[in-house]
Amino acid sequence: MSLSKTDLIITVKTFEDLNIRELYELLQLRSEVFVVEQDCVYQDLDGKDQKALHIIGTRNGKIVAYTRCFKPGDYFAEAAIGRVVVAEEFRKDGYGHQIMKASVAAISEHYKTNIIKLSAQTYLIDFYNSHGFKTTGESYLEDGIP
Numbered sequence: 001m002s003l004s005k006t007d008l009i010i011t012v013k014t015f016e017d018l019n020i021r022e023l024y025e026l027l028q029l030r031s032e033v034f035v036v037e038q039d040c041v042y043q044d045l046d047g048k049d050q051k052a053l054h055i056i057g058t059r060n061g062k063i064v065a066y067t068r069c070f071k072p073g074d075y076f077a078e079a080a081i082g083r084v085v086v087a088e089e090f091r092k093d094g095y096g097h098q099i100m101k102a103s104v105a106a107i108s109e110h111y112k113t114n115i116i117k118l119s120a121q122t123y124l125i126d127f128y129n130s131h132g133f134k135t136t137g138e139s140y141l142e143d144g145i146p
Contacts, residue, residue: 007093008065010055010102012110015050023088025063026056033085044083048075053110055103057095064090065099071111078117079107100131 013022030044051074057065064087070080083101085097108114120128125135 006061008093009097010054010065010098011058012102012106013054013056015052015054018054022054022056022063026090028055029063029087029134030083030085032081032087042124052082053106055099055106056100057102059090059095065095067099067103067113069103069107069110073111074114076117077111078115079111081107081116084118091102096127097131100128104131 018026019129021100032042033041034119048070052070054066055067055069056063059076065085067081067084070082073078074080075082081100084100084103086099104114104116107116116126116133118133119134123127129135
């Protein structure tokens with residue numbers, strides 16, 4: 001079977017299932033986007049990765065999209081999706097939508113719920129709304145980003 005240039009291979013892993021290369025690559029991707037690209041100094045290694053399901057999107061063996069998901073009570077009272085990230089050069093390939101669909105499906109399968117909460121940057125509201133999320137609460141600054 002051959003993959004088209006837009007195929008994203010998605011795997012779901014617990015923290016214990018991650019190998020060293022995968023952990024390094026996903027942390028590198030998160031750092032590239034959240035720290036360097038967004039010019040935001042914050043503590044990415046927050047001790048929550050160990051509780052999360054890691055939704056990993058690879059293309060040609062390299063991690064290019066990622067989220068981490070939590071069961072209800074581990075982050076918010078509801079199940080949660082966080083650290084949604086796609087490598088800059090792949091953002092026009094629809095990988096953000098693919099990784100979000102896979103994340104919602106993983107929460108449904110692993111945690112048996114479709115009630116999911118996330119905290120999102122304001123400019124991404126339309127993206128999350130397209131996946132059925134609704135805006136609640138007031139806008140706020142987190143790490144200097146609305």
